[in-house]
Amino acid sequence: MSKRKSKLCSMRQAVSLIRDGDRIALGGFAIYQKPMALVHELIRSQKRDLTVVGSVNSIDVDMLAGAGCLKGVETSYVGLEKFGLAANYRRAVQAGEIRVVHYPELISWDRFRANAEGLSFWPVSYLGGSDIVNLNQDIQTFLDPITGKTLYAVPAANPDVAAIHVPAADIYGNVRIQPRHLLPQSMDVAIARATRNLIVTAEKIIKTEEIQKTPHLNVIPAFRVRAVVHAPNGSHPTPVLGVRKMDDAFFEKYVEASADPQAFHTFLQTLILQTRDQAAYLKQIGYEQIGALTEEKEGKDGVQHSGVVGGEFGPYN
Structure with a gap:
């Protein structure tokens, strides 16, 4: 190994x-x-x-x-x-x-989900009648092969x-x-x-x-x-x-x-x-x-600070 x-x-x-x-x-x-x-x-x-x-x-x-x-x-x-x-x-x-x-906030997240799943797009059902579709040529419409309803393919974030x-x-x-x-x-x-x-x-x-x-x-x-x-x-x-x-x-x-x-x-x-x-x-x-911006002492909120490599700013800055 x-x-x-x-x-x-x-x-x-x-x-x-x-x-x-x-x-x-x-x-x-x-x-x-x-x-x-x-x-x-x-x-x-x-x-x-x-x-x-x-x-x-x-x-x-x-x-x-x-x-x-x-x-x-x-x-x-x-x-x-x-x-x-x-x-x-x-x-x-x-x-x-x-x-x-411009993408709606939730769909912006979904674009990263598409990449995580290895997809080129994320299917969305609720963009009909929106100017998001009218003004964004990267969003493509397609028919759901199960229901036959119109869906929208939002490109992955890439x-x-x-x-x-x-x-x-x-x-x-x-x-x-x-x-x-x-x-x-x-x-x-x-x-x-x-x-x-x-x-x-x-x-x-x-x-x-x-x-x-x-x-x-x-x-x-x-x-x-x-x-x-x-x-x-x-x-x-x-x-x-x-x-x-x-x-x-x-x-x-x-x-x-x-x-x-x-x-x-x-x-x-x-x-x-x-x-x-x-x-x-x-x-x-x-x-x-x-x-003055330090919020909590070291070791809280799941962060254990023992074993730190380097000094105050580290050896690589």
């Missing part, structure tokens, strides 16, 4: 798996548990012509839109929820710079690469998530099952023995994972359930900056383009502000 190989790498190495023009899926849900450190590295790497395929998106898509990384978006929603509109995204769409394909941020993983790609499943965690699982090119960024890198102690929390197995990155606070400013709180102050500054293209350009330069990596980004934000 061959020895397993570590999949632990730097964020830059992980992002190299994403090519210009790829279809990418970004985990989390709305403004919760987004793989933002990876989004930052996509911007630093000047990736172009990406298409984000998702369900409910927010600052991840808005930031990529403001940085000029996107060609298309296929989702049900892009916005900042209680913080308001996604101004960069809105400007880019209105200017015709981004092609938008992400080339996907990325999620999780509380903990081992170096081989076994992922531990929270035992309490809310929408962000469920979306992560759905995305993970829709691709074999999954990038995992993790708050903690733990020993495989720790994973084995609670196998019921390892709902994303190693064989689906291409790369693992140690990225503490890698979802900032979005929260991680049971680990980090949302950074409301950052969101408010982000909304203010994104209201004006030039102000956002300065914001992007200062926090991302002129910072070398995640550690430098966090230093720019301020460790006191970041530290």
Whole structure:
């Protein structure tokens, strides 16, 4: 039996798996548990012509839109929820710079389910009379061979690469998530099952023995994972359930900056383009502000933090 190989790498190495023009899926849900450190590295790497395929998106898509990384978006929603509109995204769409394909929220999830089941489409029965069908030429009608009723074939999501941020993983790609499943965690699982090119960024890198102690929390197995990155606070400013709180102050500054293209350009330069990596980004934000976001002590919510590999930011950032 061959020895397993570590999949632990730097964020830059992980992002190299994403090519210009790829279809990418970004985990989390709305403004919760987004793989933002990876989004930052996509911007630093000047990736172009990406298409984000998702369900409910927010600052991840808005930031990529403001940085000029996107060609298309296929989702049900892009916005900042209680913080308001996604101004960069809105400007880019209105200017015709981004092609938008709208799917209802539930059907957006079903598109990932189609990939997980090895299907090219997901059958839907309730789109009749909707402009979703009229305006989306990718949705095809067909007759149910059992009932003879009209059904609608919604194309699978087909992400080339996907990325999620999780509380903990081992170096081989076994992922531990929270035992309490809310929408962000469920979306992560759905995305993970829709691709074999999954990038995992993790708050903690733990020993495989720790994973084995609670196998019921390892709902994303190693064989689906291409790369693992140690990225503490890698979802900032979005929260991680049971680990980090949302950074409301950052969101408010982000909304203010994104209201004006030039102000956002300065914001992007200062926090991302002129910072070398995640550690430098966090230093720019301020460790006191970041530290205040810690929600619970280590070891709660199913995450055992013993056996951590590397220091505060890990040896690979």
